[in-house]
Amino acid sequence: MNKKRENSLIFWLFLAPVLFAFLMVEIIPFLMGAWYSFTNWTSSARIDGGIRFVGLDNYIGSFKDPAFGYSFGITLVYTVMNMVFINFVAFALALLVTSKLKLRNIYRVGFFVPNLIGGLILGYIWQFVFNNAVPALGKIVPFLSPLSASENLILGNNTAALMALVAVGTWQYAGYVMMIYIAAIENVPVELHEAAMIDGATPFARLRKITIPMAAQAFTITMFLTLVNSFKQFDVNVSLTSGGPSTMYQGKPILGTELLALNIYNTAFLSNNLAAGQARAVVFFFVLAIVAIVQVSVNKKKEIEL
Numbered sequence: 200m201n202k203k204r205e206n207s208l209i210f211w212l213f214l215a216p217v218l219f220a221f222l223m224v225e226i227i228p229f230l231m232g233a234w235y236s237f238t239n240w241t242s243s244a245r246i247d248g249g250i251r252f253v254g255l256d257n258y259i260g261s262f263k264d265p266a267f268g269y270s271f272g273i274t275l276v277y278t279v280m281n282m283v284f285i286n287f288v289a290f291a292l293a294l295l296v297t298s299k300l301k302l303r304n305i306y307r308v309g310f311f312v313p314n315l316i317g318g319l320i321l322g323y324i325w326q327f328v329f330n331n332a333v334p335a336l337g338k339i340v341p342f343l344s345p346l347s348a349s350e351n352l353i354l355g356n357n358t359a360a361l362m363a364l365v366a367v368g369t370w371q372y373a374g375y376v377m378m379i380y381i382a383a384i385e386n387v388p389v390e391l392h393e394a395a396m397i398d399g400a401t402p403f404a405r406l407r408k409i410t411i412p413m414a415a416q417a418f419t420i421t422m423f424l425t426l427v428n429s430f431k432q433f434d435v436n437v438s439l440t441s442g443g444p445s446t447m448y449q450g451k452p453i454l455g456t457e458l459l460a461l462n463i464y465n466t467a468f469l470s471n472n473l474a475a476g477q478a479r480a481v482v483f484f485f486v487l488a489i490v491a492i493v494q495v496s497v498n499k500k501k502e503i504e505l
Contacts, residue, residue, distance in 0.1 A: 293380035322438025383417035
């Protein structure tokens with residue numbers, strides 16, 4: 200019994216610094232932010248008469264704001280598209296570099312490298328590509344000539360700009376997700392493929408009946424990671440489009456590619472409405488938590504079915 204108590208004490212002593220850091224950096228700031236979301240908190244609130252409790256005004260005002268509703272919708276669209284493209288490309292790359300391809304280890308490194316580039320830098324690089332390199336290429340290559348019409352042809356259109364965000368997100372994150380798929384594919388017993396080949400199974404049949412079911416856990420992980428990463432997208436959104444171009448929604452001008460994280464930032468710091476921004480962040484947290492839990496639950500059921 201004393202030995203168990205001693206081991207338990209040592210366990211909690213080693214865990215205490217991490218728990219303290221998590222409490223100070225995550226839990227307490229979140230609770231404080233939740234409290235401030237019910238107040239009139241701004242950068243000048245103390246000068247203007249102090250911080251006052253205003254109830255649900257910030258939440259009601261946020262849901263009445265067309266820009267917030269539009270950001271929610273466009274974030275959902277972006278998230279779904281990003282999840283599909285990233286996982287499709289990542290799985291295809293994983294299949295490629297786990298085949299008998301020459302120099303496959305070099306390809307693995309090359310596909311992973313974009314993930315090492317910071318989001319802000321990545322956005323500015325691709326902004327140059329879309330605004331300068333693509334139009335210049337359109338002047339050289341005949342069948343791409345429509346792209347040379349304007350230097351702002353892609354990022355100046357809402358739909359094209361959103362697709363550009365998805366393309367950049369896929370280019371950045373697919374290599375990272377690929378590594379998870381590689382680990383899952385390489386853990387599939389070779390004997391299963393050999394037996395299937397003896398039975399005359401085609402490569403596609405082996406992929407559908409063996410590889411995908413055996414890698415089901417990897418799909419749960421990657422879907423969760425891409426879901427959360429897409430919902431929280433901020434840095435690439437800032438540097439690539441800055442939320443633009445503008446569009447009309449419910450009779451009001453708003454930013455056409457302003458994802459939810461950028462909308463929260465703009466509300467809090469550009470509009471100097473910190474309490475409203477915090478209220479939107481709280482809503483964002485609970486929506487993301489619910490969606491993530493549902494996604495993991497659905498994927499877990501799919502694992503059993505497969």
